Amino acid sequence: MPKLGMEPIRxxxxxxxxxxxxxxxxxxxxxxxxIAKRAGMSSALAHHYFGGKxxxxxxxxxxxxxxxxxxxxxALADATGHQGRLEAIIRAGFASSNFRPEVVAAWxxxxxxxxxxxxxxxxxxxxxxxxxSNLMFDLRPLLGDRAEAAAARIAGxxxxxxxxxxxxxxxxxxxxxxxxxxxxxxxxxxxxxQ
Amino acid sequence: MPKLGMEPIRxxxxxxxxxxxxxxxxxxxxxxxxIAKRAGMSSALAHHYFGGKxxxxxxxxxxxxxxxxxxxxxALADATGHQGRLEAIIRAGFASSNFRPEVVAAWxxxxxxxxxxxxxxxxxxxxxxxxxSNLMFDLRPLLGDRAEAAAARIAGxxxxxxxxxxxxxxxxxxxxxxxxxxxxxxxxxxxxxQ
Amino acid sequence: MPKLGMEPIRxxxxxxxxxxxxxxxxxxxxxxxxIAKRAGMSSALAHHYFGGKxxxxxxxxxxxxxxxxxxxxxALADATGHQGRLEAIIRAGFASSNFRPEVVAAWxxxxxxxxxxxxxxxxxxxxxxxxxSNLMFDLRPLLGDRAEAAAARIAGxxxxxxxxxxxxxxxxxxxxxxxxxxxxxxxxxxxxxQ
Amino acid sequence: MPKLGMEPIRxxxxxxxxxxxxxxxxxxxxxxxxIAKRAGMSSALAHHYFGGKxxxxxxxxxxxxxxxxxxxxxALADATGHQGRLEAIIRAGFASSNFRPEVVAAWxxxxxxxxxxxxxxxxxxxxxxxxxSNLMFDLRPLLGDRAEAAAARIAGxxxxxxxxxxxxxxxxxxxxxxxxxxxxxxxxxxxxxQ
DNA sequence: AATGAATGAGGATTCATTCAT
DNA sequence: GATGAATGAATCCTCATTCAT
Numbered sequence: 001m002p003k004l005g006m007e008p009i010r011x012x013x014x015x016x017x018x019x020x021x022x023x024x025x026x027x028x029x030x031x032x033x034x035i036a037k038r039a040g041m042s043s044a045l046a047h048h049y050f051g052g053k054x055x056x057x058x059x060x061x062x063x064x065x066x067x068x069x070x071x072x073x074x075a076l077a078d079a080t081g082h083q084g085r086l087e088a089i090i091r092a093g094f095a096s097s098n099f100r101p102e103v104v105a106a107w108x109x110x111x112x113x114x115x116x117x118x119x120x121x122x123x124x125x126x127x128x129x130x131x132x133s134n135l136m137f138d139l140r141p142l143l144g145d146r147a148e149a150a151a152a153r154i155a156g157x158x159x160x161x162x163x164x165x166x167x168x169x170x171x172x173x174x175x176x177x178x179x180x181x182x183x184x185x186x187x188x189x190x191x192x193x194q
Numbered sequence: 195m196p197k198l199g200m201e202p203i204r205x206x207x208x209x210x211x212x213x214x215x216x217x218x219x220x221x222x223x224x225x226x227x228x229i230a231k232r233a234g235m236s237s238a239l240a241h242h243y244f245g246g247k248x249x250x251x252x253x254x255x256x257x258x259x260x261x262x263x264x265x266x267x268x269a270l271a272d273a274t275g276h277q278g279r280l281e282a283i284i285r286a287g288f289a290s291s292n293f294r295p296e297v298v299a300a301w302x303x304x305x306x307x308x309x310x311x312x313x314x315x316x317x318x319x320x321x322x323x324x325x326x327s328n329l330m331f332d333l334r335p336l337l338g339d340r341a342e343a344a345a346a347r348i349a350g351x352x353x354x355x356x357x358x359x360x361x362x363x364x365x366x367x368x369x370x371x372x373x374x375x376x377x378x379x380x381x382x383x384x385x386x387x388q
Numbered sequence: 389m390p391k392l393g394m395e396p397i398r399x400x401x402x403x404x405x406x407x408x409x410x411x412x413x414x415x416x417x418x419x420x421x422x423i424a425k426r427a428g429m430s431s432a433l434a435h436h437y438f439g440g441k442x443x444x445x446x447x448x449x450x451x452x453x454x455x456x457x458x459x460x461x462x463a464l465a466d467a468t469g470h471q472g473r474l475e476a477i478i479r480a481g482f483a484s485s486n487f488r489p490e491v492v493a494a495w496x497x498x499x500x501x502x503x504x505x506x507x508x509x510x511x512x513x514x515x516x517x518x519x520x521s522n523l524m525f526d527l528r529p530l531l532g533d534r535a536e537a538a539a540a541r542i543a544g545x546x547x548x549x550x551x552x553x554x555x556x557x558x559x560x561x562x563x564x565x566x567x568x569x570x571x572x573x574x575x576x577x578x579x580x581x582q
Numbered sequence: 583m584p585k586l587g588m589e590p591i592r593x594x595x596x597x598x599x600x601x602x603x604x605x606x607x608x609x610x611x612x613x614x615x616x617i618a619k620r621a622g623m624s625s626a627l628a629h630h631y632f633g634g635k636x637x638x639x640x641x642x643x644x645x646x647x648x649x650x651x652x653x654x655x656x657a658l659a660d661a662t663g664h665q666g667r668l669e670a671i672i673r674a675g676f677a678s679s680n681f682r683p684e685v686v687a688a689w690x691x692x693x694x695x696x697x698x699x700x701x702x703x704x705x706x707x708x709x710x711x712x713x714x715s716n717l718m719f720d721l722r723p724l725l726g727d728r729a730e731a732a733a734a735r736i737a738g739x740x741x742x743x744x745x746x747x748x749x750x751x752x753x754x755x756x757x758x759x760x761x762x763x764x765x766x767x768x769x770x771x772x773x774x775x776q
Numbered sequence: 777a778a779t780g781a782a783t784g785a786g787g788a789t790t791c792a793t794t795c796a797t
Numbered sequence: 798g799a800t801g802a803a804t805g806a807a808t809c810c811t812c813a814t815t816c817a818t
Binding site: 629 | 786789796
Binding site for chain 3: 609
């Protein structure tokens with residue numbers, strides 16, 4: 001029973017299904033059919049709305065990116081002070097919505113996709129730059145010239161712990177990962193880690 | 195005219211070709227044929243020696259792992275003192291043989307493979323544990339209880355910078371990445387980063 | 389706001405679009421969607437008016453046929469004498485409206501369609517019979533028993549030059565083709581070609 | 583039971599099957615699978631040997647062209663005198679091997695293919711040029727300046743009768759078509775048709 | 777009158793894998 | 798030891814067609 005205005009609904013369903021399917025399978029060898037089935041429609045409709053497999057992937061990346069951005073924005077809204085804001089940024093990265101196993105797996109695969117696909121590459125760059133500038137905004141006032149290197153370390157550690165999280169199927173890592181980056185932040189700001 | 199004792203030569207050629215091909219293509223969607231062609235033989239022969247595609251991948255992982263292990267071993271042989279050894283370990287990780295673009299790309303893809311393949315997963319675990327115990331061996335005497343967390347941060351940062359290196363096609367990152375981890379080590383050991 | 393009496397307008401637009409699209413693409417692998425888009429409507433509406441793809445093709449054939457018939461009728465109205473009428477028939481066949489590249493391409497494809505589709509086959513037969521009887525009407529008084537064969541040769545040459553015109557994308561052929569058939573007519577009527 | 587040296591056999595079988603299949607279906611909407619099945623192999627093997635559908639078509643064209651060329655060569659070997667050679671050329675064109683319904687249908691479709699595919703276009707041009715130069719070789723000594731136009735008419739009539747033959751599924755046309763072109767030749771050479 | 781929504785069916789192409797030689 | 802031959806299975810994508818609105 002076709003209804004009008006289905007496009008945004010279908011697209012959203014496909015994007016969600018794509019992330020879930022990638023998470024479930026563990027790599028990008030997911031078929032358009034499996035994504036479409038998961039989203040409750042025919043593969044032809046998925047093609048109709050997205051034009052092709054890669055575009056579904058890109059939309060999924062954009063979605064994950066938007067989710068992350070929203071998480072950061074919300075966290076920053078409640079944070080005060082440079083350090084408070086930095087902690088908020090770090091915690092947002094490991095917020096449960098971004099740290100669900102499917103999402104972590106999807107992110108890892110987006111890194112792989114970015115090696116082949118220029119748009120995917122650009123999208124990932126946007127994420128990296130956003131994280132970098134977010135960190136710099138609050139690190140520079142505190143660290144001056146040392147801010148740049150500190151930001152690189154913090155961002156690198158975030159990504160690294162994400163990557164490692166992909167390996168350990170345990171969900172235990174969330175708070176732990178967050179704690180490690182916060183500890184690094186602390187060291188960068190105050191010196192000796194506690 | 196077939197020669198005797200070709201097996202190790204063929205296997206080595208295939209393993210090398212697999213890493214190169216994965217690096218060139220940027221993902222695991224490489225065909226057995228393309229690997230075999232790169233190694234100068236028919237795909238049937240590749241199957242004959244390895245039994246299947248996944249086993250070629252696993253052998254390639256083992257090879258990369260062995261390369262890394264050798265690099266560390268060599269570096270440690272020349273190092274003295276706990277800090278010297280730790281620096282050697284870090285530098286070894288970013289040694290040029292491990293940091294060539296193809297190899298970085300291959301590693302990233304091995305992380306993906308590890309999500310699906312148990313043997314690949316186990317192999318990656320071995321790498322992680324080895325790195326961890328290498329770090330702990332020299333960190334514990336220096337940091338005591340804080341060693342565990344410091345090792346996690348250092349290992350995480352190494353992986354994260356590797357991951358990020360995959361994105362920036364520039365080769366500039368090598369010394370930079372190394373320097374960042376050494377800086378982290380310094381902070382962990384002495385307090386405030388310089 | 390839908391309007392009344394749209395049917396003939398829509399149908400005409402679709403028929404024209406079909407010929408143009410076939411001409412542009414060069415074969416019958418044109419989609420109903422592309423025809424409909426060219427005609428400024430949805431593919432669903434095209435189906436509504438014609439019932440299916442083949443019927444659109446058949447209507448397009450009928451249209452091309454009608455165009456040709458009209459061209460001949462007009463030409464004959466101004467012609468006098470048997471030879472004058474024969475020349476008019478020949479010239480009409482190569483009149484610019486029938487010799488536009490799209491139209492030539494469409495005709496060629498209709499010949500192909502006629503191999504599969506009985507209605508298309510019948511339509512093409514109608515054209516052939518009409519041409520034949522037109523030629524015979526004026527050839528018989530002049531040639532008697534030899535008229536039949538002469539008509540077959542003239543009709544055959546017309547079709548052959550049409551076919552060859554499809555190949556040479558140059559538009560130069562129009563007058564040339566016409567001249568060749570007129571020369572043949574002359575030979576048939578008077579003997580030695582000039 | 584795979585054997586060595588199958589390639590030429592398989593390729594020949596596929597080329598023959600392609601022509602037959604195109605002839606049977608009546609258009610180029612033949613599937614690689616159907617061609618392969620007709621040739622007694624899997625569609626994958628057809629792709630292996632030809633690389634793709636269009637290349638199968640092109641090989642089929644080349645084959646038909648070669649068949650025609652061989653027919654002409656044979657006929658010319660036995661012919662004497664300019665007129666005798668011209669008659670031989672014409673008869674060869676309508677020889678039964680070239681005039682089998684499947685072959686005629688295939689030719690027609692190659693004309694369509696030539697509108698899209700440059701290699702097909704070039705191949706057809708080769709046929710046309712060869713026919714033209716064959717005709718000119720013997721017409722020029724006989725007709726001088728009038729040879730060019732005569733050749734165009736004869737070639738055009740051959741193609742036209744071929745085209746028309748595609749329509750009438752009767753096999754009766756062969757000798758008839760041949761006779762018509764011979765009559766045209768006669769007229770061109772001697773004047774008035776008999 | 778008109779269209780967006782939806783799908784089933786089909787086809788080209790790729791590839792890992794097997795087998796006979 | 799080595800390979801050409803061969804295929805089944807899978808996947809992306811396209812498209813004619815139908816239907817509810």
